[in-house]
Amino acid sequence: MVRVRSRTPLLLLACGLVLITATGCSGGPAPWTAAEASRSSMVATAPQPPLDPGPYNAVLRSVVDGQGLVDYAALQRDPAQLDRYIKALGALAPERFASWPEAEQIALLINAYNAFTLRAIIDNDPIRPSIKAIPGVWKFRRHQLMGRGLTLDGIEHEILRREYNEPRIHAALVCAAISCPPLRQEAFTGAALERQLEDQTTRWLASPVGLAIDRAAGTVRISQIFQWFAEDWPRADPQAAPVPGHAKQSAVLRFIARYRPAAERDLILGGDYRFAYLPYNWDLNRQSP
Known part of the structure; x- marks a missing residue:
């Protein structure tokens, strides 16, 4: 079961409500004040449709094998579906995100982290032998999520770990290393999140890297x-x-x-x-x- 530390709707991604400092949002004024965010969250009471994971699912089915290993060369040759999903992440309205149940929010943030990691790997030609060989990959490189520039560390530490009391995320966030948990061949969704997190944790702890x-x-x-x-x-x-x-x-x-x-x-x-x-x-x- 997902356990949430804070029930504040995650309009906090807009920087004015959570301090994503060295690892997070870029400079410039936040698009909402706290009062405006509160008004927006009261308006967005009915859950809006989740983001379509179809393009990301197509990527995972195409380049991830049964052990969670990735064909980065194939993804680098044809990143169109990955980029389509990443573009949708950047265009996602914070109010829409805030209207979702917590499970849907967590699923989206996990997918975003993993998709951005894939993009960071294939942006290097030749592909680096380790993600650690990419300078600033976690702390400085920013990715567009709901119109804001966030780092991988910002998504993981300042949002997922800070706002949700759900340690099973560590079985789902994949940092592109052999000792990471396996990358799933499907996107996480709110409706399936409990099953997916249980399965991820089971698979990870059944492996010699867990x-x-x-x-x-x-x-x-x-x-x-x-x-x-x-x-x-x-x-x-x-x-x-x-x-x-x-x-x-x-x-x-x-x-x-x-x-x-x-x-x-x-x-x-x-x-x-x-x-x-x-x-x-x-x-x-x-x-x-």
Whole structure:
């Protein structure tokens, strides 16, 4: 279930309501004052239609394989559908976005992050071997979303993580690296978001980049994503019972255990193991030539 930290309609994307500073909106006056945004949100009470994900679905079906790897060369040769979707993201009216249920908002923001990441990769010719080889890709490069220039960090940290109490987004945001969760072959939608996030989390934690248990060595290792964003899980589950020997990671470990078979779940919750984080492979999540 999606848990929302703030029920303020996300007209906050218009910069006047959320400070997206070094990682977010470009300079210049915000198109709304707080009072104007409040009036707009009161008018937009009936949900308006969600953004058509058709062009983005066409991209994902065309260039993403069953393991979540991407044929970037093919996408670079024919980016028309991706650019069509990105253009629609830029033209999306904030009032329309604000009228949607929270699940639809989250789905749109995840899709935007992943689509912008794809565009950032194919903008380089030749394609870089790692997203980390693209200067400013997260903090400085801006993408048009609802008429505002936002960075990838702005979308993830200042909007998704700040405004929604939903740690499963970390199984859905794909930063184009081998150690990222797999990119889905379908767009996220509000109607299917719960199923999609559950499936994404299950797939991620069933993979060696999400969780690695070695019973013989007595170790449990998990993705560094759980370390980088460690505060998101206790915030979502503040009453998590301690895992023996691993109190600091209890909320994360209890979250992970929910998605694993009974034998692994019992091991994780029992606490009798050495805990560590997996190395992170930043090589591009590209299909083999």
